[in-house]
Amino acid sequence: MSDQELTLPDKLYFSIGEVSKIVQVASHVLRYWEKMFPQVRPVKRKGNRRFYRQQDVRVLLEIRHLLYDKRFTVDGAKKHLQEVSKQDALAKQQDKATEPEAEQMTPQEQDTLDTNSILLEEVRLGLQDLHKQLVHAAHPDGETSEH
DSSP: OOOOTOOOOOOOHHHHHHHHHHHHOOOOHHHHHHHHHHOOOOOEEEETTEEEHHHHHHHHHHHHIIIIOOOOOOOHHHHHHHHHHHHEEEEEHHHHHHSSOOOOOHHHHHHHHHHHHHHHHHHHHHHHHHHHHHHHHOTTTTTTTOO
């Protein structure tokens, strides 16, 4: 299954277990790829737990495709991804030349935004669980008009 064929769930962040299933490699392989490919930068939080963004998952899918399907070496895949990144950067520079200047975030601001997004996602998931518990407590026989 290629990156183009796969539609990722509509989530901001994925756990390492979820990414492992999506990319179809073991979690220790994902951790190894993080070390080898600088393009993969999951947000780490609480006891070094990893949270992968959509972009990280797409890069990991491309790495898997290059290594497993196209039979690239790790060094070959790194060079290929670097070339693609350079081409993307050039295209973005050309786009910026024609667009009004946008305000850029500092790495610290981006980290703060990432941390806050993770916290909000955890709160959202907690509220969903609480809602399910309340619905089940109100309707233990399973009969409910809510979804």
